[in-house]
Amino acid sequence: MDDLKLFARNDESLYKLVDTVQRFSDAIQMSFGISKCAKLTIKRGKSVQTGSMPIMSGPEIPELETAGLYRYLGFPEGGGIDHAHSKDVVLSEFKMLSYGFGIVDWTVAEITQFDILVRKMMVTSRSLHPRSAVERLYLPHCLGGRGLSNVEDLYRRRVILLAHHLRTSDDALVKMCHLLDVSLPSRKSVCSRADAYVAALSVDIDLTQATADEIKNLVCDRQKVSRWETLKNKPLHGKFINWCGSNPVDLSRSFRWLCEFLHSESESTIFAIQDQVVRTRVYEAKIMNLSVPTLMCRLCSSHEETIQHLMAGCPMLAPTSYIHRHNLVASVIHWHLCHTFGIGEIANNWYSHQPLPVVENASIKMLWDFDIITVSHIPSNRPDLVVFLKETPEKILLIEVSCPADINVLDKENEKITKYQRLAGEMSRTYCQPAVIIPVVFGVSGVVSNNQKRHLEKIPAFTQLTFANLQKAAILGTVNVLNNINLRVV
Known part of the structure; x- marks a missing residue:
């Protein structure tokens, strides 16, 4: 110091x-x-x-x-304290925000302008969709938010903690400040404002009995819960969050990609998809109340143009953009296994890896998109990746990848297991080794079910980094789909 x-x-x-x-x-x-x-x-x-x-x-x-x-x-x-000059300094330099909270005569309306200014800057830089849910900006990553600090929330917390300090400190000068504060009008009194903020949050706590850390944690948790409830009650923005909450979805892993340093524009695109605010024809007609010639998809003209249809259900995109996204996810697994078992010359990064149809060494053999010949005819005989593990315990892995719409991840996992059950039984009898089906299913925006972790752990040497790469590949593939359609995201 x-x-x-x-x-x-x-x-x-x-x-x-x-x-x-x-x-x-x-x-x-x-x-x-x-x-x-x-x-x-x-x-x-x-x-x-x-x-x-x-x-x-x-x-x-x-x-x-x-x-x-x-x-x-x-x-x-x-x-x-020159309140006006202090405010001008903070507004012009945009720093030292919390230093004067409770001391400089800020109003809540003035504090809110900081959050508005940040959001405007993010919209200008294409880091935030202007119609996305504001609440998700300030929720933590584990709840599907972007983890930004809300200045208004920070201001209220600092005022509450300052009031706690004034009321509980034994310092003579602080006690004098407390006596002065209680004599001020309620609009200017720190303690009066703190009591009002605590009452608004419905926090049942005695500011004179609890410790500063207890108050801070309780107020932070209450602010997060309040924002979460507000988001869930929104008819459009709350659909995705409500669906995740009512289905067996692994929330923490579904939002793991938020910690992976994606480009801010890519983050903004995924949030716009989840919040269902991308300007499809259905959105323009039913939400924006614009006049559109037709609600049918501009590519296939056979289904209504919703964001779910464009991301995973359009037959015109299936042989191109969807296949590219699918292969991108599958190549992550292939690269991971090649790297783990030291097969051939390996690219430094998973996104540069080009899988070969057949690769083999003394420990493993992998078949990429290969027809499996069986004694009896089996229609579903071409898994995305077949892995023969030669070391003890010997077994066969049938890895099947899919990137469906988020609401279909659970059904798609069950479908993959059912579809290749017969092939697994036939290969097990032929090679006298157990054959395990591993469905690798990531939703178009990275959503995974509660079962996905159990399935992925069957892959040798699987790590959290591999999971992050798989999810990132699915998400970047989805962003690529939207870019190829040339659809207006904003």
């Missing part, structure tokens, strides 16, 4: 404090930056001039002018 603020009753006491600081500074080979130092004397609430402050060695510490301001930790300070 190299920035200090010393308080004393008079110049003599201040001199002793400065002398102590200088002796300590000399001992640790530090010196005063006189050009950045200033002395201020306040009597009866007004700034007065009493002369500069001498020190043991070096020039004197100059006195601050009567109406002058001093920047301490980047914040302008003087004989009093």
